[in-house]
Amino acid sequence: MDYFLIQGGKRLRGVVEINGAKNAVLPIMAACIMCEGEVTLRGVPDLVDVRTMEHLLNQLGVATRREPGGVMRLKVEDEMNCHADYDLVRRMRASVCVMGPLLGRRHKAQVSMPGGCAIGDRPINLHVAGLAALGADVDLVNGDILLKAKRLHGAELFLGGPFGSTVTGTANVMMAACLAEGTTVIESAACEPEIADLAEFLNSCGARITGHGTPRVSITGVRQLGGCEHTVIPDRIEAGTFMMAGAITNGELRLRNCRLEHLLAVVDRLRAIGVNVEREDDEVVVSSARRLEPVDVTSQPYPGFPTDLQAQIMALLSLADGNSVVTEKIYPDRFMHVAELNRLGAKLRKEGPTVIVQGVKRLVGAQVMASDLRASAALVLAGLVAKGETRVNRVYHIDRGYEKIERRLRAVGAEIERQSTAEE
Ligand code: EPZ
DSSP states (O other), X not given: OEEEEEEOOOOOXXXXXXXXXXXXXXXXXXXXXXXXXXXXXXXXXXXXXXXXXXXXXXXXTEEEEEEXXXXXXXXXXXXXXXXXXXXXXXXXXXXXXXXXXXXXXXXXXXXXXXXXXXXXXXXXXXXXXXXXXXXXXXEEETTEEEEEOSSOBOOEEEOOBTTBOOHHHHHHHHHHHHTSBSEEEXXXXXXXXXXXXXXXXHHHTTOEEESTTSSEEEEEOOSOBOOEEEEXXXXXXXXXXXXXXXXXXXXXXXXXXXXXXXXXXXXXXXXXXXXEEEEETTEEEEEEOSSOOOOEEEEOSTTSBOGGGHHHHHHHHTTSSSEEEEEESSOTTOOHHHHXXXXXXXXXXXXXXXXXXXXXXXXXXXXXXXXXXXXXXHHHHHHHHSBSEEEEEOTHHHHTTSTTHHHHHHTTTOEEEEEEOSOO
16 A cells, blocks of 8 residues: 655745646546537546546446546447446445436436445435436435436426535436436535536537526436537646645745636635735746634535635644634534644644644654545645654545645655555
8 A cells, every 4th residue: 555755844836737627527427428429528637536437437338538638538338237336336426426327318327325434424315316306216225226217307406405515416416407308497506616517518518507606507408418528627626735735835836727716715714824825827826924824714515615625724724823713514524634633743622513723833744544535635735844754644545636646746846755565
């Protein structure tokens, strides 16, 4: 199993190119199940999760071909298999995004119920209720959700849950509704940019979606979807992570292919902390004062502060001059990184869905364990500034969502290398 060795204390300086968004490309790849023609995607990051989705699509009869420079071509060749099995779904929750396309196009979907994961249990009750509203019959068979429908029909449905809307749930219902008879209105749809990008992709294939990016999305069903060419939006979570890397090391990073308008809640908190974030031509320049102000952060559905950057900003606030309060409103248990950051000398105290961050003067290197994709990114950020050596174990978590992160950090001055242990 791979681990990172990081020598802390280097200030990061230089240019970082932001890749295409993982959480946009995964549902867009799944949507190709519904396309009659060939699809060309550009800006596809080379991530473990993208490969897992490719593998799943291949099993579902979609041929995929990667070309240099982040290009992927996809084409449906066989529509027989409609079963996304447990082995793949347990590895990647986003596999559930094939549910809507399979149901919409093939009128049948059998998808393993996703299990829990390090950030909390990951129910799909809202997905299933939304698809049932479109006319799907639903059964639970040996841990699989089995959905069938001769013909889907439009519906007006509410997709809000106790923690706000559901991102992949909105994706699933929106995709299925593209091929339903009549018009569907989704109230309390997710507003994330990744949902808007998926809708843009579907409209390029001939779908008729309006209101995407707002809580009320309308989809008028069409008979079929063709192919198209589409460039995936930049990854705002990767961009936010690199912004915090520049800030925590007191360096200066210039981000390319970064859509600042997707990060306004993050920029708001960073500027309150004392981090400078400025647009310069087609780059976003990030630098920070030596002294960091403590702030309060609460994760919310988009356009609020993203839960996927909660761990990373907690690492940054560990070094602020005073006490901060970080509250997690999407996944109340998403705090596996707290104990690990405390091993590096942070002073974090969990009180239910809130963590009190008592700023310290410095972090000190140690061995830490990655637990999920974004927690591992937070541990890398802390290691970049901790005194001495930090070893981050189980970095396969980080490979799921950040392409070659250690190479890209080294290119801007970090002292970080990937090592492997014999153990599997
Ligand atoms: C998406 O997950 C992202 N993944 C997650 O990013 C992100 O953390 C999350 O949205 C929230 O922004 C992808 O897009 C592939 P949800 P998703 O359904 O869609 C509850 C990463 O690091 N809920 O919006 O699975 C749920 O428990 C990943 O890239 C229900 O109750 O999240 C949670 O509390 C991690 N019933 C909240 O809603 C449901 O049917 C938001 O979940 C569905 C969700």
